[in-house]
Structure formats: C-alpha cells, structure tokens
Amino acid sequence: xxxxxxxxxxxxxxxxxxxxxxxxxxxxxxxxxxxxxxxxxxxxxxxxxxxxxxxxxxxxxxxxxxxxxxx
Numbered sequence: 001x002x003x004x005x006x007x008x009x010x011x012x013x014x015x016x017x018x019x020x021x022x023x024x025x026x027x028x029x030x031x032x033x034x035x036x037x038x039x040x041x042x043x044x045x046x047x048x049x050x051x052x053x054x055x056x057x058x059x060x061x062x063x064x065x066x067x068x069x070x071x
Contacts, residue, residue, distance in 0.1 A: 004033055008048050010058025011037040024057050 007028050009021055015037070017025065028035055033055075038048055043058070050056065 002053055004055045005053040006051075007033050007035045007055040007057065008038050008050070009035055010043075011039060013039070018059075021057060028055075 007024075009017070009025060011017060025035060036048075038058075040058075042048060043056075048054075048056070
C-alpha cells in the first residue's frame with residue numbers, strides 16, 4: 001500500500017474551499033500530510049510536482065488537462 005506523503009487541493013481564490021474539501025484538509029492536517037493549494041490554471045499548466053504518493057483534490061476534469069498520469 002502506498003502512503004500519501006503530500007496533497008494538492010484546488011482553491012477557488014482567496015483561500016476558499018468547499019465543505020467537503022475542508023473536511024479532507026482537516027483530516028490531512030491530523031495525519032501531518034502537507035497540503036499545497038493550487039488553482040485550475042496551475043494544473044492546466046502542469047505546474048504541480050506530482051508523484052505516486054500525491055493526492056490531488058479538486059473539481060476538474062483530467063481529460064482537459066491533456067496529460068495522462070501513470071503511477
């Protein structure tokens with residue numbers, strides 16, 4: 001089983017999160033997993049340093065990103 005070592009969470013601007021995302025953030029903080037917040041623009045530009053131990057949380061369609069992630 002792969003352990004999550006870092007997380008990326010989409011923000012809506014001004015640090016706003018949806019209710020479900022707040023719950024996930026709270027759980028990640030309890031588990032001492034660092035969270036990096038990102039915008040849709042950053043993921044479209046492929047600016048997130050993803051690896052096989054990354055968790056990505058947000059409201060987006062990967063098919064629009066134009067990249068396939070294989071872990």
